Amino acid sequence: MSAAQQVNFYQVGTFAAGNRLLGPELQSDQSDPARANALTSGHRACQGCGEALGARYVLDAAQRAAGGKVIAVNATGCLEVFSTPYPETSWQLPWLHSLFGNAPAVAAGVAAALRAKGRTDVRVVGQGGDGGSVDIGFGCLSGMFERGDDVLYVCYDNEAYMNTGVQRSGATPPAARTATTQAVGEEPGAAFGQGKSLPLIAMAHEIPYVATATVAGLRDLEAKVHRAMGMRGARYLHVLVPCPLGWGTASCDTVRIARLAEQSGLFPVFEAEHGEVTDVTPIRRRVPVEEYLRPQKRYAHLFEPEPHTDVIARIQRTADRNIARFGLQAEEAVP
Amino acid sequence: MLKQTEGSRAVAETVAYCRPEVIAAYPISPQTHIVEELSRLVKSGALKPCEYVNVESEFAAMSLCIGASAAGARAYTATASQGLLYMVEALYNASGLGLPIVMTVANRAIGAPINIWNDHSDAMSQRDSGWIQLYARDNQEAADLHPQAFRLAEELSLPVMVCMDGFVLTHAWERIEVPEQRQVDAFLPPYEPRQVLDPDEPVSIGAMVGPEAFTEVRYLAHAKQMQALEAIPRVAEDFRRVFGRASGGLVQPYLCEDAETIVVALGSVLGTICDVVDEMRGRGVRIGALGITSFRPFPLDAVRKVLGGARQVVVLERALAVGIGGIVSANVRTALSGIQLDGRTVIAGLGGRAITKASLHRLFDDAIAGRLEPLTFLDLDTGLVERELARMARTRRSGPSAENILRDVGSNR
Numbered sequence: 054m055s056a057a058q059q060v061n062f063y064q065v066g067t068f069a070a071g072n073r074l075l076g077p078e079l080q081s082d083q084s085d086p087a088r089a090n091a092l093t094s095g096h097r098a099c100q101g102c103g104e105a106l107g108a109r110y111v112l113d114a115a116q117r118a119a120g121g122k123v124i125a126v127n128a129t130g131c132l133e134v135f136s137t138p139y140p141e142t143s144w145q146l147p148w149l150h151s152l153f154g155n156a157p158a159v160a161a162g163v164a165a166a167l168r169a170k171g172r173t174d175v176r177v178v179g180q181g182g183d184g185g186s187v188d189i190g191f192g193c194l195s196g197m198f199e200r201g202d203d204v205l206y207v208c209y210d211n212e213a214y215m216n217t218g219v220q221r222s223g224a225t226p227p228a229a230r231t232a233t234t235q236a237v238g239e240e241p242g243a244a245f246g247q248g249k250s251l252p253l254i255a256m257a258h259e260i261p262y263v264a265t266a267t268v269a270g271l272r273d274l275e276a277k278v279h280r281a282m283g284m285r286g287a288r289y290l291h292v293l294v295p296c297p298l299g300w301g302t303a304s305c306d307t308v309r310i311a312r313l314a315e316q317s318g319l320f321p322v323f324e325a326e327h328g329e330v331t332d333v334t335p336i337r338r339r340v341p342v343e344e345y346l347r348p349q350k351r352y353a354h355l356f357e358p359e360p361h362t363d364v365i366a367r368i369q370r371t372a373d374r375n376i377a378r379f380g381l382q383a384e385e386a387v388p
Numbered sequence: 389m390l391k392q393t394e395g396s397r398a399v400a401e402t403v404a405y406c407r408p409e410v411i412a413a414y415p416i417s418p419q420t421h422i423v424e425e426l427s428r429l430v431k432s433g434a435l436k437p438c439e440y441v442n443v444e445s446e447f448a449a450m451s452l453c454i455g456a457s458a459a460g461a462r463a464y465t466a467t468a469s470q471g472l473l474y475m476v477e478a479l480y481n482a483s484g485l486g487l488p489i490v491m492t493v494a495n496r497a498i499g500a501p502i503n504i505w506n507d508h509s510d511a512m513s514q515r516d517s518g519w520i521q522l523y524a525r526d527n528q529e530a531a532d533l534h535p536q537a538f539r540l541a542e543e544l545s546l547p548v549m550v551c552m553d554g555f556v557l558t559h560a561w562e563r564i565e566v567p568e569q570r571q572v573d574a575f576l577p578p579y580e581p582r583q584v585l586d587p588d589e590p591v592s593i594g595a596m597v598g599p600e601a602f603t604e605v606r607y608l609a610h611a612k613q614m615q616a617l618e619a620i621p622r623v624a625e626d627f628r629r630v631f632g633r634a635s636g637g638l639v640q641p642y643l644c645e646d647a648e649t650i651v652v653a654l655g656s657v658l659g660t661i662c663d664v665v666d667e668m669r670g671r672g673v674r675i676g677a678l679g680i681t682s683f684r685p686f687p688l689d690a691v692r693k694v695l696g697g698a699r700q701v702v703v704l705e706r707a708l709a710v711g712i713g714g715i716v717s718a719n720v721r722t723a724l725s726g727i728q729l730d731g732r733t734v735i736a737g738l739g740g741r742a743i744t745k746a747s748l749h750r751l752f753d754d755a756i757a758g759r760l761e762p763l764t765f766l767d768l769d770t771g772l773v774e775r776e777l778a779r780m781a782r783t784r785r786s787g788p789s790a791e792n793i794l795r796d797v798g799s800n801r
């Protein structure tokens with residue numbers, strides 16, 4: 054566990070825990086005015102885009118860990134489109150976009166080239182959305198994992214194909230409304246019993262490192278990037294990044310919604326090495342799923358005209374199961 | 389060095405002398421022997437530094453080459469048929485990004501019906517993918533085209549496909565002058581990328597381009613292929629100087645100067661065609677052959693120059709554009725625009741059907757006698773297809789045609 058993670062931020066009414074509570078060596082990479090700012094301002098993401106936030110957090114931390122020597126490979130998706138409407142680019146690091154479904158293989162190619170050239174000081178980060186990682190890029194990702202290519206692959210999970218207008222992906226949760234799982238009919242929204250957990254599938258490859266994180270846990274996310282960058286081989290980071298447009302949430306609520314996902318137990322935050330869970334982020338202030346679902350318009354049909362308590366209860370059972378499965382319940386809960 | 393060896397092996401050895409730094413490998417017949425031999429060369433330490441990556445699909449193979457090439461490495465892969473189609477999206481991407489990847493295509497038919505044998509349907513389907521396409525007429529040329537392919541690719545910043553006939557060449561054992569390391573080193577300078585992913589000079593590659601510049605970007609892709617029309621003969625000439633033998637170039641005319649009838653073809657069938665031309669010349673027939681080595685870019689001027697004075701042109705194609713007929717023919721027609729001559733398209737050798745000298749004699753005699761349809765399928769079993777057409781007309785549920793035809797072939801044996 055890193056030093057930063059050993060510090061407890063007891064939350065008292067507010068969720069803010071500032072750098073002023075820490076020594077300079079423990080302050081977040083984001084608070085450093087000299088941070089790489091790998092994804093700089095001026096890009097065209099929606100206000101409050103969790104993916105833009107997550108990508109900057111991840112790449113700045115990776116840049117710091119690698120002494121600024123990082124090459125990024127990007128799948129097609131919002132992150133790619135909003136960052137590079139040429140001649141503008143927001144990337145301040147070498148960056149390559151090839152296709153939607155091949156980012157892990159392209160990243161593996163970059164890593165192979167660097168190895169052949171003896172440039173092991175330069176590190177490779179591959180990144181894509183949930184569609185690009187869970188669905189269309191899945192074969193390439195599994196290949197990259199299985200071969201142990203020296204790549205940190207990051208999936209920014211906003212639980213749907215956002216760039217094409219919010220369609221269902223294999224990471225879309227049950228009951229969520231998307232343009233292809235509309236809030237109509239007997240069972241509105243995405244079906245129950247479908248979808249997959251890419252972090253668990255990544256673990257099944259027994260790669261050195263798999264971790265989940267959200268944009269609500271900046272320090273946790275940065276620490277995980279540093280941990281991953283301290284290792285070689287195929288590593289996987291799955292970051293939950295709320296999408297105000299697709300989820301129907303307020304732009305100012307991105308971090309709050311991500312935290313609720315974590316606190317409800319719907320998005321378990323954990324780390325695993327070589328296929329074994331090594332650490333989980335315990336939930337100290339547990340919330341019912343309803344608190345997470347209600348502010349999101351993609352779940353509006355669960356509450357209007359009257360609440361679908363059975364469906365909400367079903368989602369609650371998923372959260373309860375996650376909490377039991379990963380041991381997420383904190384020993385000392387904050388009231 | 390002169391060796392009795394297999395075409396695939398000669399290609400693999402030659403590729404190794406080109407010092408690729410990253411090789412992506414995925415098996416498919418009839419290409420597999422090439423990546424197998426390269427695996428041995430890398431694993432034994434004979435070829436280094438080189439990263440040999442066993443990928444999980446051809447799509448990944450081309451994608452891996454894209455990443456490697458963009459990071460400044462000389463990248464190579466090989467495929468055929470279904471594998472080529474499986475990587476199509478990445479093919480267009482590689483050329484669009486201007487990455488000088490070299491790939492061998494061991495030409496094979498495309499299913500359904502699944503068929504592992506030779507024709508040109510695979511590479512021909514990618515004629516608009518932005519790759520340079522060179523077709524080898526024999527195994528010597530197949531080997532020789534690879535150093536040339538790397539030279540062209542890296543000079544122009546464009547990917548190059550070296551097409552060699554599956555089995556007919558890949559699996560044929562014969563005497564081949566395998567290039568030597570010192571010759572290849574003298575011919576092929578180290579790869580100096582035009583664009584590279586480098587933390588010291590960060591660039592964004594693969595950005596979105598809208599209507600304001602997309603046409604211009606595509607125009608440049610075309611302009612680079614037009615530059616290749618000049619570069620291909622120059623590189624072939626350099627090759628001749630270093631290696632002491634002629635290989636490659638845009639076109640290879642054979643006895644065309646005074647020919648009234650000229651047969652146009654690509655690949656290994658040219659050997660048989662030239663034999664038949666010799667025999668017919670012995671009978672006093674004024675016939676010649678034109679081999680097209682560079683199918684992309686298509687050498688319009690060179691083709692026009694050779695064919696323009698003929699009375700009749702027969703294009704022998706190992707692929708079929710379903711619904712219209714010839715692919716090469718359409719390109720030849722463009723080359724001959726404004727020139728009145730008799731043009732015939734012959735679809736031959738699909739899915740590995742042998743193209744025999746006897747058939748070619750008959751075919752060319754028919755052509756000269758004016759007995760050839762504009763579109764002819766060489767050695768077509770007309771009875772067989774007519775029986776199936778009749779079955780289809782008779783019953784709605786006539787079943788899968790390929791299976792019906794095979795049953796028919798079996799019962800009439």
Ligand SMILES: Cc1ncc(C[n+]2csc(CCOP(=O)(O)OP(=O)(O)O)c2C)c(N)n1
Binds near residue numbers: 129132186214222
């Ligand atoms: C082969 C292919 N199929 C479909 C598309 C269209 N497409 C582009 S981006 C995208 C959605 C991306 O979704 P995701 O990976 O989740 O990223 P997000 O935009 O949500 O961040 C789709 C479907 C494409 N570019 N390529």
Ligand code: SF4
Binds near residue numbers: 105131297
């Ligand atoms: S649609 Fe969602 S993921 Fe895409 S830019 Fe907007 S907020 Fe970000």
Ligand SMILES: [Mg+2]
Binds near residue numbers: 209212215
């Ligand atoms: Mg998404």
